[in-house]
Amino acid sequence: MQALPDLSIRQLEYLVAVSTAPSWSVAADSVGVSASALSQGLAELERRVGVPLFERNGRRRILRSGAEPVLAHARQVVALTGDLATWAERVRSGRSGRLRVGMIDAAAVGHYPETLRHFRADHSDLDFTLHVAPSGALLDLVEAGELDMVVCVAPPEAGMRPGIELEELFVEPLAVFTPSGRLPRVSNRWGPWVLFAAGSHTRAVVEAALVELGAPLDIVAESNQPEVLRTMVSLGVGATALPMVQATGLGPGKVIAERRLVVATRRGAAGDPAVEALRDALRVSAPSSPSVAASSNGGVPT
C-alpha cells in the first residue's frame, strides 16, 4: 500500500461547498470560515492530492473537468461522515446501539419491572436484551464481555472480582419465614432450613447471619427458585430466609440480615451512554434509595 495523502474532512467539505456555491466567498460563508481560509485550504488539498484541480477563468476559479473524481470522492466521504455523525449523536444520547443487561429475578420482576418497561419505551431504538440468572452467573457473563451491566447481589468479599466495578443501589432486608408464622424466642431452636442453593450470594449472607445469631445450620432443602422455597415453607418442610419482594403469602417475617443490591459493570468499560442512562434510571427508582430525597413508602425496619 502506498502512503495515503492526509486529507481532512474539513478540506473535502470546502471542495463540496465550492462546487455548489456560486462563488468562493459565499462558499466560505456557508462553511463558516473566511474566504482566505477557504482559499488556503483548497490550495493545500490540491497540493496533497498532487493533481491540479482548478483552472482560472478570468477572476474565478473553476473546477477542472478532469477533477470530478476528486469531487465525487469528497462528496461521498462528506456524506459518510454525516452518517457517522448522526449515528454518534444517537449513540451519545443512549438512544441507539446495543445494551445487554443481566438481572437477578428479584430485581427483574420484583423491584424494577416498571423501570425496565419505561426504559425500553424511552429507548426504542436501542437493541436491548435482558438476561435473568443468579448473581454469580451474571458476574461471570460481565467478565466475559457477554453482558454490559448487571443488577445482582454484592459478592460476599469485596475484592473477589477484580475485573468488575460495583455501585450500590440499595440495601434489601432478608427475613425469616416459618411454616407456622411464628419463630422460637431462642435462636438455637430455629430451623430446619430451606435456603437458596449453595454458591448463591444471598445464601452466603443468610448463613453468615444465622451463624452470628447462634442458629443451627440444619439445611434440608435448597433451590435458587424463590417459588420453590415458598412452597416448601407452606408444606412445612422448614423455614426460609427471603427478601420481602419474594415472600408474598408467607405472613410477616423477622428481619435477620440484609443484602446489598449493586450494579456491576466491567472495569474499564465506563462511559457507555446506554449503560449510564439505565444506571441513572435504576438509581432514581431504587426502593428507599440511600440518601436521595425520601420516597413516600420504603421504610423497611432493619
Next chain:
Amino acid sequence: MQALPDLSIRQLEYLVAVSTAPSWSVAADSVGVSASALSQGLAELERRVGVPLFERNGRRRILRSGAEPVLAHARQVVALTGDLATWAERVRSGRSGRLRVGMIDAAAVGHYPETLRHFRADHSDLDFTLHVAPSGALLDLVEAGELDMVVCVAPPEAGMRPGIELEELFVEPLAVFTPSGRLPRVSNRWGPWVLFAAGSHTRAVVEAALVELGAPLDIVAESNQPEVLRTMVSLGVGATALPMVQATGLGPGKVIAERRLVVATRRGAAGDPAVEALRDALRVSAPSSPSVAASSNGGVPT
C-alpha cells in the same frame, strides 16, 4: 446538516491499523509513527466522534463491541482514499497503472480465460494481478481496498454490502448431477448431497432451490473446490449441484436454479479506465450476454 467532526484520514488509518495489528505498538509501526502519536491520535479521534470506542482489558485496549460502525466507516474511507491516491498517481504519471482483479474459479478458468488472455495482451503495460477465491472473500477484499474489481456470484441479499456496487454480467444455470446420471422423479428422494461449503453464495442459491423443490437437505460432504465435488459424485458419495462449466464429465444434468454473476467494485471508487476497460471486455464476452451485439468468438455453450 449538523457540524461534521473534523476527522483526518490519518486518524482513520490509525483505527484501521489498530483493528488489524496484534498490538498497538506494531500498529504504530505499520503506519510509521511513534506509539505515543498513535495513542494520542486515537484518543483525539474518540473525542471527536464523541462516542467511547475502546475498552481496556488488562493493559491492552480493545475496540468496544458497539464501535464497529466507526471501524466500518474508517475502513471504507481509507479504501476510498486509497483509490483516490492511485487515481491521482495515474493522472500524474500518465501511465495506466495497476489493476488487481478477483474472480471466482468458474469465471477465471471457465467463462473468461480467453477474455483475460486478450485483455492482458492488449494492456501489456498494465500491472495486472488476478486473485481467485470464493465470492464472499473477494467482496471482503474489495471492501478492504485490496482488489479493484471482482467477478463473483451475487450475494443472496441485495442490500447486504452497502459499500459495493454490482453490475450483472449474466445468469448461469445450476444443474444437479448424480452418480448414476439419473434423478428420481420425486424430488423428496433426491440426495444425499455433496455441495459447496456453507457460506458460499452458490450454496445458498442451491439450498434455496432444493428447499423450494421439496428435496431433503441431507448434506454428506462439502467443499469449495468443484474438482472435489466432481470426484465425490464419481465415487458415488452423493449428488451435487454445479454450474455447467464445472461439471465436465458428469453427464447431463437437470437445471434446478440459476446464479447471477456480477462485477463488483467499491461504490464511488474514482473512475479507473483499466477497470472500465476490463468491465467492457467482460460484458462483451459474457455467455449469452443480455442484449449486446453478438461477439464473433466467445461462445461458451450454455
Next chain:
DNA sequence: GCTTTTGTAAAGCAAATCTGAACTATTGTG
C-alpha cells in the same frame, strides 16, 4: 477612471500533532 467584487499572499497566533523521555500497570521469569 474609480469602486466593487473576488480571489491570493503575508504575518501573527492558537491549536493540533509529532517525538522522545519519563511513568504506570500488567505480564512474564528466574
Next chain:
DNA sequence: CACAATAGTTCAGATTTGCTTTACAAAAGC
C-alpha cells in the same frame, strides 16, 4: 517474590497546520 520486559499513557517541547486579519492584485461594473 523480586525483577525485568512489555504495552500503553502522559508530559514537555518543537514543529506544523489552519485560521483570522490585513494588505494586495486582477477582473467586472459604474
